[in-house]
Amino acid sequence: MAGRLLLGAIRTLRPTERVWRSPPVRAVHPSPALCAGHNKWSKVKHVKGPKDEARGRMIAKFVMMIKVAVKEGGPNPDMNVNLAQLLEQCRNKNVPKASIEAAIKNAEKAKPASQHIFEARGPGGCLLLIEVLTDNSSRSQQDIRGVLSRNGGMLSEGARHNFSRKAVVVVPGQNVTSERALELAIEAGAQDVQETEDEEDDAPLLRFICDNADLRKVRASLEELGMKVTLWDSEFVPRALSPLDREQLEAASALIEALSDCPDVVRIWDNIQAQS
Template sequence: MMACLGRVLVPSLRTALSPRVAQRSVHLCPALCAGHNKWSKVKDIKIPKDAARARVIAKLTMMIRIAVKEGGPNPDFNLNLAHLIEQCRSKSFPKATIEAAIKGAEKSKAAAQFVYEGRGPGGFVMLIEVLTDNNTRSHQEIKRILSKHSAMLCDGARHSFSRKGVVVATKDGISLEQALEMAIEAGAEDVQESEDEEERATLQFICDMSDIRGVRAILDKLGVSTVSAGPEFVSNTRAPLHEDQLKAASNLLEALNDCQDVVRVWDNIEATS
C-alpha cells in the first residue's frame, strides 16, 4: 500500500530473554512499506486529508472486489475479505459503505487482477497491482504514466519483495525495544515502525502468511491494540534516494495511485539525507 532508518541487530536484547526465545532472529527496523516517516512525509505532502481518505475508500473498495471474486462474499470463509472489512472498520468506514462494496463486487462485471513490475527514477523498483476489465487499456495507461515520469516497466522487480503477513498495531507509547520483545514472543519475523494515512504512529509485525492469526492472537493477549492484519508485499532490498529523487518518485507514485485501475503500489524506497 518506505524509509528505512537502519536495521538494528538485537543480541543485547535477546540475552535478557529466555534461551528458548533468544534463538529467534527478529529485526528492528522502521517500515519499508509506504506511508511512514521521512519518505511518507515527502510523498504525502501534496495530498489533502479529505482527498487521501477518499482515495483510501476507493482503493479498499477495489481490494474488497478482488477478495470477493477470489473467495466469495462471506468473511467467515474468506480470510482476506475479513481482514479488509476490519481495516475499513478501523478507519471508521460506515457499515453501509462496506456492505455496498461487497454487494457491488458480486454484481460488477468480470475483472482481472495483474501485478506490473516497474523501475522508477533513482533506480527504485515497484509492484503495481491493477484490477481491470480491459488489460490493454490498463497496460497502455501504466506505460504512459511511467514514461512521463522517467520510469519504465521492467522484469525482476518482484525479486525485491516477499509476500508476508503484516499485523498492524497502534504504537500507544510502546518503545521499539518493547515491540521487539513482543515480536519475539508472538513469533513474528520483524517489527517495523510506521504511520497510517493520518500520520498516527503504528507498529507493523511481519510474519509468515500462515502465521497471521497466531501472531495477532498472541499480540492481543500481550495487550497490544491491533487494528488490521493481512498479506502484503514487503521489500527485502532497498533503494536509497536523495531529496530530488524522492520528489520525482513522489510525483510518479501519486500519478499511479490516481489511475482508476491501480489498487496499490509497493516500492522499495529508502530516504537518505
C-alpha cells in the same frame, strides 16, 4: 507503509504544503538470523486537491476490492478471509457502512476482474510493484506505462525478485519502547518488528513481520499480549533498499501519487530509503 495499499497500505493525500520530513523508522530484530528491517523513506506530501477527493478515491478502491472478494469467496466474512481483512481495513479507515453493504450486495453484478502486478523502475533506480484490479489488463498496462513515462519511470521485468511476500500485523505504537517492541516480537513469534508512523495522522505504529503461514498465530499472540491489532495483510517486503537523495525522493513521491490516481491501481510497494 511498505505496501501502500491504496487503503493502508491506501495512499491518501492531504491539502497541506509540501513538507520534507524524515521521521525515524527503526527496525528491531529478535535475532541476527532473522530478516533485516526496512527503514521506510520520508513522507513527502503534495498538494493534490481537496481531501474529500482523495477519500473518495480510497472508498472507490475499497468498493472495487470488496466486490471481487465477494465474487471469489462469498459474502460471509466468517468463510471468506480476504473479505474479513477488507472489512477490518474499512472499519479502520472509517469507510461508510452504506458503501460497504452496497458493495457486498452488488458484487454479483460487477464486471469480472482480475489482479495483476506490474514491475517498474522509478527515479534513482528504485523498484516498484504496482498491484491493479482490472477487467482489462491491456488497458491498465497502457495507462501505467504512460504514467511511468511521464514521471521518470518505466516498466522493468525482474523487479519482483527484489521483494519477498510476507505477512504484516500492525498495532498502535504509543507508549511502546523499542525494548518492549523487541520483547513483543519474540513472544509473538514474529521475524521482525518495525517502528513507523501512520501516513494519515502520524500516529506511531508497530509492524510485525512474519511468514504468511504464521499470520494467524502472530496476530492471536499479540492480542493475547494486550495489543490491539488494527491491520493485518500480506505484503511485498524488499530484500534490499534503494537509497535516494532529496530530489529523487520528491520525484519518486510524485510518481507514486500519479500511479495512485489510476482507477485500477490498488497498492504500490517500493524499496525506497531516504539517503542519510
